[in-house]
Amino acid sequence: MEENQTQKFDVIVVGAGPAGVAAAVSAARGGARVLLVERSSFAGTKNMIGGAVFLSALKQIFPNAWEQAPVERYINKHTWSLLSDNSSVDISCDFPQNPKSASIFRSKFDSWLVEKAKEEGVYFAPSTLVKKLIKKNGCFCGVETELERIEADIIILADGVNSLLARKYGLRYDYEAKDTVLSIKETIKLSKEIIEERFNIEKGSKNGAARNFLGGLKLENAPFALGFLYTYTDSISLGLGVNLEDLSRYGLNPSDLLEKLKEHPVVKPLIQDGQMLEYSAHLIPEGGYKKLPKLCENGIMLAGDAAGFVNAIHFEGTNFAFISGKLAGETALAAIKIKDYSKKTLKLYEKKLKQSFVLKDLKSYQNVMRNLYSRTNSLMNYYPKAASKFFKIFSGASCIPKRDEFREFIVDFVKGRSIRELLKDAWAFIISIFGVLK
Numbered sequence: 001m002e003e004n005q006t007q008k009f010d011v012i013v014v015g016a017g018p019a020g021v022a023a024a025v026s027a028a029r030g031g032a033r034v035l036l037v038e039r040s041s042f043a044g045t046k047n048m049i050g051g052a053v054f055l056s057a058l059k060q061i062f063p064n065a066w067e068q069a070p071v072e073r074y075i076n077k078h079t080w081s082l083l084s085d086n087s088s089v090d091i092s093c094d095f096p097q098n099p100k101s102a103s104i105f106r107s108k109f110d111s112w113l114v115e116k117a118k119e120e121g122v123y124f125a126p127s128t129l130v131k132k133l134i135k136k137n138g139c140f141c142g143v144e145t146e147l148e149r150i151e152a153d154i155i156i157l158a159d160g161v162n163s164l165l166a167r168k169y170g171l172r173y174d175y176e177a178k179d180t181v182l183s184i185k186e187t188i189k190l191s192k193e194i195i196e197e198r199f200n201i202e203k204g205s206k207n208g209a210a211r212n213f214l215g216g217l218k219l220e221n222a223p224f225a226l227g228f229l230y231t232y233t234d235s236i237s238l239g240l241g242v243n244l245e246d247l248s249r250y251g252l253n254p255s256d257l258l259e260k261l262k263e264h265p266v267v268k269p270l271i272q273d274g275q276m277l278e279y280s281a282h283l284i285p286e287g288g289y290k291k292l293p294k295l296c297e298n299g300i301m302l303a304g305d306a307a308g309f310v311n312a313i314h315f316e317g318t319n320f321a322f323i324s325g326k327l328a329g330e331t332a333l334a335a336i337k338i339k340d341y342s343k344k345t346l347k348l349y350e351k352k353l354k355q356s357f358v359l360k361d362l363k364s365y366q367n368v369m370r371n372l373y374s375r376t377n378s379l380m381n382y383y384p385k386a387a388s389k390f391f392k393i394f395s396g397a398s399c400i401p402k403r404d405e406f407r408e409f410i411v412d413f414v415k416g417r418s419i420r421e422l423l424k425d426a427w428a429f430i431i432s433i434f435g436v437l438k
């Protein structure tokens with residue numbers, strides 16, 4: 001586009017992640033002229049995932065093309081591990097015929113999403129940083145980049161967790177440290193054969209495995225940190241997410257925590273002889289339902305991470321991004337049809353979000369992370385160690401009567417934790433479950 005030229009679109013979408021692409025294609029499918037603006041030279045270079053995309057959401061955006069997406073492996077095995085200092089108690093599930101998610105590289109995947117959007121008529125402007133929004137008569141109606149002003153009837157902000165634009169225009173507050181997780185990740189090269197062997201994956205298949213880790217950091221005051229591992233075709237990712245407030249409270253360095261995880265006797269053999277290919281870090285919004293931004297104003301809507309749509313307990317973010325983007329795109333179409341871009345019309349977006357899993361889940365999970373954070377020491381240290389002791393007795397023969405061993409276990413269990421603390425743990429657990437189900 002030429003300098004100083006003012007262009008006009010029906011919809012401008014800022015940010016070409018899952019939320020932005022879903023918003024752009026949904027609006028373009030209904031005949032709108034849509035511009036998708038991305039600051040990177042190609043989509044995905046600035047983005048990060050653990051990680052796997054959820055196929056149910058991808059299928060909703062690209063029902064006919066999702067199978068062509070550049071996925072690394074279909075995640076059909078998932079293991080949750082409670083790590084004590086030297087051992088692990090695992091719960092695993094295996095869905096050989098029906099994987100729910102697929103591991104991806106964002107640079108390949110997001111670029112593919114954009115190509116699909118372009119095929120559906122979306123105009124894509126890479127290497128274009130939106131610096132300001134244009135507002136006339138109280139209504140957002142365009143963007144300003146380094147080179148030009150571009151006008152539109154509707155703006156959809158899908159510019160990710162930091163969303164400087166939403167903050168600049170008072171649509172969102174600055175996230176507090178307690179509502180933000182810093183996630184760091186290493187991508188580690190391993191041969192395909194080693195990955196298949198170590199993660200019990202059928203040879204030559206596109207199946208894959210994921211693991212989550214709780215505990216095992218060998219710190220008396222461990223922060224609440226969730227570790228993750230995903231298999232790609234010939235590499236794996238290993239990382240963890242830790243609350244920013246905990247990092248500063250305990251004076252911790254996230255890379256030290258990742259080193260501790262890598263040194264854990266259960267994790268170490270999984271990455272043995274691997275070669276680090278990439279180190280990355282990114283923020284995840286965790287404010288949830290209680291910290292929702294203004295989801296729409298005159299001429300504008302917020303989608304995906306920009307709106308804080310993440311369910312950290314289940315590592316869900318891309319599905320919230322895809323579906324909120326889709327709903328924003330559909331709302332834009334409805335507004336264009338009646339030529340009314342006011343907040344009153346765009347409130348339809350909020351209504352659609354409320355009817356979908358996006359706001360239903362955020363609402364029912366609104367207290368879960370806080371409840372868990374309040375029991376950090378129990379979850380990071382006490383229960384993983386207790387579980388390890390229990391299963392050592394349960395699964396091992398030590399020539400001591402089982403009755404004596406279990407009695408000793410119970411005495412230690414109760415001694416190590418006051419009744420008050422046990423009740424607090426139980427209460428946090430019960431009200432979390434109740435909150436989700438009510």
Ligand SMILES: Cc1cc2nc3c(=O)[nH]c(=O)nc-3n(C[C@H](O)[C@H](O)[C@H](O)COP(=O)(O)OP(=O)(O)OC[C@H]3O[C@@H](n4cnc5c(N)ncnc54)[C@H](O)[C@@H]3O)c2cc1C
Nearest residue numbers: 015017018019039049050051052130160183304305317318
């Ligand atoms: C370590 C980690 C692991 C994760 N694991 C998972 C997982 O396993 N499964 C899952 O579903 N989710 C996972 N998530 C969450 C998921 O990655 C996000 O929820 C999702 O990417 C949000 O999509 P989005 O489109 O809203 O934002 P993003 O993907 O962040 O895209 C925002 C885009 O906006 C662009 N942009 C920003 N500002 C501007 C501007 N001013 N002008 C132009 N462009 C701009 C950026 O360059 C970027 O491309 C993980 C996140 C992290 C950090």
